[in-house]
Amino acid sequence: MNQRRETAQAATNFVVVGVGGQGILLAADVLALVGMRIGLDVKKAEVHGMAQRGGSVISHVRWGEHVMSPLISAGEVDHLLAFERLEALRYAEMLRPGGTLLINDYRIAPISVSSGNDIYPSDADEEKAYASATVHRYCIQAMEMARELGQVRVNNVVMLGTLSAFLDVPEDVWLEVISSRVPERYGEINRKAFALGRTHTLGLL
Amino acid sequence: MKRLLSGNQAVARGAWEAGVRVAAGYPGTPSTEILETLAPMPGIYAEWCPNEKVATDVAVGAAYAGSRSMAVMKHVGLNVAADSFFYASMTGLEAGMVIACADDPGMHSSQGEQDSRRYAKFARVPCLEPSTSQEAKDMVGIALDLSEEFDTPVLLRITTRISHSHSIVELGPEREPSNGQAPPYRVDTTKYVMVPGNALRRHPVMEERIPRVAEYANQADYNRIEMGDTSLGIVTHGIAYQYAKEVFPHASFCRLGMTYPLPPQLIADFASQVDGLIVVEELDPAIEEEIKLMGIACEGKSIFPMVGELSPEIVRECAISAGLLAESSRPQQVHLDLPSLPPRPPVLCPGCPHRGIFITTRKLNLVVSGDIGCYTLGFLPPLGALHTCGCMGASIGQAHGVSKAGIQQKHAAVIGDSTFFHTGIPALLNIAYNQSNTITIILDNRTTAMTGHQHHPGTGYTLQGQETPSTELEPLVRALGIPNVYTVDPYNLAQVEEVLRECTGLDSPSAVISQRECVLLPAARVRNLALRVDVDKCIACSTCRRVGCPAILKSDEVYPRTGRAKTAIDPLLCTGCEICAQVCSVNAILFRSQIEAEQGVEA
Numbered sequence: 001m002n003q004r005r006e007t008a009q010a011a012t013n014f015v016v017v018g019v020g021g022q023g024i025l026l027a028a029d030v031l032a033l034v035g036m037r038i039g040l041d042v043k044k045a046e047v048h049g050m051a052q053r054g055g056s057v058i059s060h061v062r063w064g065e066h067v068m069s070p071l072i073s074a075g076e077v078d079h080l081l082a083f084e085r086l087e088a089l090r091y092a093e094m095l096r097p098g099g100t101l102l103i104n105d106y107r108i109a110p111i112s113v114s115s116g117n118d119i120y121p122s123d124a125d126e127e128k129a130y131a132s133a134t135v136h137r138y139c140i141q142a143m144e145m146a147r148e149l150g151q152v153r154v155n156n157v158v159m160l161g162t163l164s165a166f167l168d169v170p171e172d173v174w175l176e177v178i179s180s181r182v183p184e185r186y187g188e189i190n191r192k193a194f195a196l197g198r199t200h201t202l203g204l205l
Numbered sequence: 206m207k208r209l210l211s212g213n214q215a216v217a218r219g220a221w222e223a224g225v226r227v228a229a230g231y232p233g234t235p236s237t238e239i240l241e242t243l244a245p246m247p248g249i250y251a252e253w254c255p256n257e258k259v260a261t262d263v264a265v266g267a268a269y270a271g272s273r274s275m276a277v278m279k280h281v282g283l284n285v286a287a288d289s290f291f292y293a294s295m296t297g298l299e300a301g302m303v304i305a306c307a308d309d310p311g312m313h314s315s316q317g318e319q320d321s322r323r324y325a326k327f328a329r330v331p332c333l334e335p336s337t338s339q340e341a342k343d344m345v346g347i348a349l350d351l352s353e354e355f356d357t358p359v360l361l362r363i364t365t366r367i368s369h370s371h372s373i374v375e376l377g378p379e380r381e382p383s384n385g386q387a388p389p390y391r392v393d394t395t396k397y398v399m400v401p402g403n404a405l406r407r408h409p410v411m412e413e414r415i416p417r418v419a420e421y422a423n424q425a426d427y428n429r430i431e432m433g434d435t436s437l438g439i440v441t442h443g444i445a446y447q448y449a450k451e452v453f454p455h456a457s458f459c460r461l462g463m464t465y466p467l468p469p470q471l472i473a474d475f476a477s478q479v480d481g482l483i484v485v486e487e488l489d490p491a492i493e494e495e496i497k498l499m500g501i502a503c504e505g506k507s508i509f510p511m512v513g514e515l516s517p518e519i520v521r522e523c524a525i526s527a528g529l530l531a532e533s534s535r536p537q538q539v540h541l542d543l544p545s546l547p548p549r550p551p552v553l554c555p556g557c558p559h560r561g562i563f564i565t566t567r568k569l570n571l572v573v574s575g576d577i578g579c580y581t582l583g584f585l586p587p588l589g590a591l592h593t594c595g596c597m598g599a600s601i602g603q604a605h606g607v608s609k610a611g612i613q614q615k616h617a618a619v620i621g622d623s624t625f626f627h628t629g630i631p632a633l634l635n636i637a638y639n640q641s642n643t644i645t646i647i648l649d650n651r652t653t654a655m656t657g658h659q660h661h662p663g664t665g666y667t668l669q670g671q672e673t674p675s676t677e678l679e680p681l682v683r684a685l686g687i688p689n690v691y692t693v694d695p696y697n698l699a700q701v702e703e704v705l706r707e708c709t710g711l712d713s714p715s716a717v718i719s720q721r722e723c724v725l726l727p728a729a730r731v732r733n734l735a736l737r738v739d740v741d742k743c744i745a746c747s748t749c750r751r752v753g754c755p756a757i758l759k760s761d762e763v764y765p766r767t768g769r770a771k772t773a774i775d776p777l778l779c780t781g782c783e784i785c786a787q788v789c790s791v792n793a794i795l796f797r798s799q800i801e802a803e804q805g806v807e808a
Contacts, residue, residue: 019549032371036209044209044371047235047313054755055551069447070370073518075536090546095539110549114758115587115750116770118547125544133539152777 011064013072014163017091018083019108020057023156026181027081028059030160033177035063038169045070054111056087081163083142083156084108089121089129097134102162104142104155138162138204145196151186154193161197165205171198210374212367215338216305217242219345220275221249222377225303227267228252229260230277231627232656234314235368236307239277241659244668248383253659253668256597256627257282261289261304265358268298269397271388273349280308280321281596285628287324290358294328295407296397297356301349304330305361307368310487311514314655316577316596318513320489325360325465329411331418332360332465333427334443338372340427340462346377347427355414355421362464364487366444366514419466427462430475437529438479440472440496440503442486448517449485452524452534467495476501483508483529487515553582555756556733556780558721559648561695562619563590564752564784565702566646569709572614574607576600576629578621579655579723580648588753591619598628601636601645608641615709617644622678623653623661630685636714637686644708645687645716648695649678650723658726682716689715696721698787724780734781734797738772742793745769749785749794757785
C-alpha cells in the first residue's frame with residue numbers, strides 16, 4: 001500500500017480540461033514533450049473523434065521515473081489546467097488536497113445554456129463551490145492576454161506559461177518544445193504568449 | 206532513437222519497420238491515425254477503402270500475392286469485415302497479414318463496445334494486445350512473424366487508451382528498401398478456392414492451428430510472469446495491466462500479450478504459485494472464461510465491471526468492495542460544494558451544413574432514420590431531428606422497411622457521403638429494386654468529417670493527397686435506379702423545404718443530395734464572416750436559439766415587453782452560414798451582404 005502512495009507521489013500529474021476546439025490537445029502535447037525533454041518517463045491520454053465536437057474534453061499528462069497508467073485517478077492530480085470556467089468546476093475534484101488549479105477566466109455556454117434550458121453557474125456559485133476546497137486557485141486572464149497579442153487562439157499557450165511558473169523546468173525547454181509543435185509562422189506569437197503567461201504568474205507567486 | 210508516440214503512431218511505425226507493403230482501412234475512431242501516419246512513409250502503399258470489408262480483402266490479396274499486409278479498422282469495422290476475416294483464417298496466406306483493430310471500451314466515439322477478442326476465438330485467429338506504445342510498435346512485427354509461422358491472419362487488438370495514449374518508444378531499425386522485384390503469384394487452388402470440398406479440408410487445419418499457437422504462447426516473452434507477493438495473483442492484459450499494476454504494486458502478475466489462445470502451461474504454473482487468482486480485463490470475461498475452462502479457479506467479472514472502460518480508479522474501487530484492498534488505499538480528494546453543472550455534450554459545429562437539413566425535416570415533421578457520422582448529433586435537443594442510429598449504412602434500409610410497413614408520418618433517411626459510399630449504396634439499390642417512396646437525403650459535406658476529414662471516393666483525392674477521379678453522387682444515384690434526384694444547398698432553407706415537400710408527395714423513390722462542404726474544411730473557413738444581431742429589432746422570441754448553434758447566445762439585453770433575453774452572436778464562433786438569419790421572423794439577424802456592406806462603408 002505504501003509503495004502505491006510512493007509511486008503516486010513520485011509522478012507529477014497534470015490534467016488539462018476545456019471545450020473541444022480550445023487547443024487542449026496541443027497544450028497536453030507540449031506538456032508531455034517537456035517532461036520527456038527533462039529526462040522523465042511520460043504518458044499522455046486523450047480522446048479524439050466525436051468528443052471533440054464542442055464537447056467537454058480532458059487530457060491527462062504524467063511525468064515520473066516510471067509511469068504505469070496513462071489515466072490519473074481522482075485525488076492524484078497535482079496541477080489542473082482549465083481553459084474554461086465551467087470545465088474547471090467539472091473536474092476540480094480530481095485535484096489532490098493542496099493541488100494547483102489554474103483557470104482561464106473565460107466562459108463558453110454549453111448549448112443547453114444558450115438555448116435557455118440550463119443555467120451557467122454564477123460567480124457566487126463558483127465562490128461557494130471553491131470555498132471549502134483546499135487547493136491553490138489562480139484565475140488567469142489568458143483570453144485577454146491573447147487578445148492583446150492579436151490572436152485569441154494562443155490563450156492555450158498563455159495558460160502553459162502560467163503553469164510553467166509552478167514547475168522547475170528551464171524556460172528554454174518550454175520555448176523549444178512550443179516552437180517545435182506550432183507552424184513556424186505562428187512561432188513568435190506563441191513564444192510571446194508563453195512568456196506573458198509565465199511572467200504574469202511569477203509576479204503573483 | 207526515442208520518440209513520444211501514440212499507440213496508433215506506434216502501430217504505423219511498427220508496420221513500416223516490419224516491411225508491410227500494403228495497408229488498407231476505413232477511418233474510424235480510435236483507429237484512424239494509423240493509416241494517416243503510415244501514408245507518407247516510403248516503400249509502403251496505404252489507402253482508404255470505401256469500407257472495412259474491402260480493406261480486408263485488399264490486405265488478403267496482397268498477402269496472397271506474397272507481400273506483408275495490414276488491414277486497419279475500429280471494432281465495429283470488424284463486423285463489416287467479418288466475412289473476409291473468417292475466410293482468411295480458413296485459407297491462410299502466402300505472407301504475413303495483421304488486422305489492427307481498435308476497440309472503444311467506454312464508447313467514447315462508437316455505437317457499441319463489443320470486445321474483438323471474441324472474433325479471435327470465433328475465427329480461430331491469434332490475438333495480440335499491447336500495453337504500451339512500445340509494444341504496439343513491436344507487436345506488429347511479432348504478429349507478422351506469427352502469421353507466417355502459423356499460416357494465419359493475426360488480430361492486433363488495441364483499445365482507445367492504447368490508440369490515443371502517448372508513451373515513449375525506442376524506434377527500431379529502418380526497413381530495408383525493397384529489391385524492386387515483384388514475386389510470382391503462387392497458385393494453390395486447394396488452399397485458396399473455398400468451395401465446400403476444399404473448405405472441408407481447410408477447416409481441420411484451422412482448428413489444429415490453435416493448440417499449436419497455444420503451445421508456442423507458453424514460451425512467448427510477451428506473456429510474462431512478474432512474481433511479487435504470492436497471496437494474490439493477477440492475470441491481466443492490454444491497458445488493464447497498467448491500471449492493475451498501479452493499484453496492486455506488490456501482487457504477482459501474469460501479463461498476457463497474447464489473449465487468444467491463452468498459454469495453458471504458463472497459466473497453470475502461475476496459478477499454482479499464488480494463493481488466489483483474479484483476472485483484471487476490460488469488457489468481456491474472455492480470459493476468465495478460458496482459465497475456467499482449463500479447470501483453474503479464478504474471479505474476474507464478479508469483482509470488475511463487464512460494461513465500460515476500466516481505469517485505476519475503477520479497479521481500485523472494485524478491489525476495495527471485494528475486500529482485496531483497504532479503504533485507506535483510496536487517494537484523498539478535494540471536495541467542492543458544487544451547484545448542478547450543465548452537461549456539455551458534443552454538438553453540431555457553428556455553421557454545420559447538416560443543420561439546414563435537420564431544421565427542415567423537423568419543420569415538416571419527418572421521421573428520420575439516421576446513420577453514423579457528425580450528423581448523428583442531430584438527435585440532440587434543441588434540434589431533436591434524427592430518430593435512429595444503429596450502424597454504418599443502416600439508415601436507408603431502415604427507411605425502406607418503415608415505408609413497406611407503413612406509418613402515419615412522412616419519413617426519410619439521412620446518410621453522410623462517406624457513409625453512403627461505405628455501405629449505403631446496396632441499400633439504395635434495394636430501394637430502386639423493390640420500390641418504396643423513401644426519401645434518401647445524402648449529406649454530402651465532401652469529407653469523412655467525424656473522424657477528422659479523411660478522403661473518400663467522392664473527394665477526388667487519395668489518402669496521400671494525390672488527385673484521383675472523384676465519384677459524383679448524382680449520376681451514381683441515378684445509375685442505381687432512383688428516378689427523382691435533387692441537389693440542394695443546405696444553407697438555403699427555402700430551397701431545402703421546397704424540394705423536401707415535393708419529395709414527400711411522390712409515390713416513387715427519391716434522393717436529395719445536400720451539397721455543402723464541412724464548415725471546418727479550409728475551403729469553407731476562408732469564407733467565415735461573423736453575423737450580428739440588430740438588438741433594436743430582436744424581439745427575444747428565441748426561434749434562432751432553437752437551431753442549436755453554439756454561436757447563438759443569450760444577450761444581456763432584455764426585450765421589455767416580455768422580459769426575456771434577446772439574442773447575441775459569438776463573433777469567434779459564427780461562420781456566417783445565415784441559417785439563423787433565415788429563421789428570424791423580424792430580420793433582426795444581419796445577412797452576410799448586410800455585414801459586408803457595413804464593412805465596406807467602414808473601409
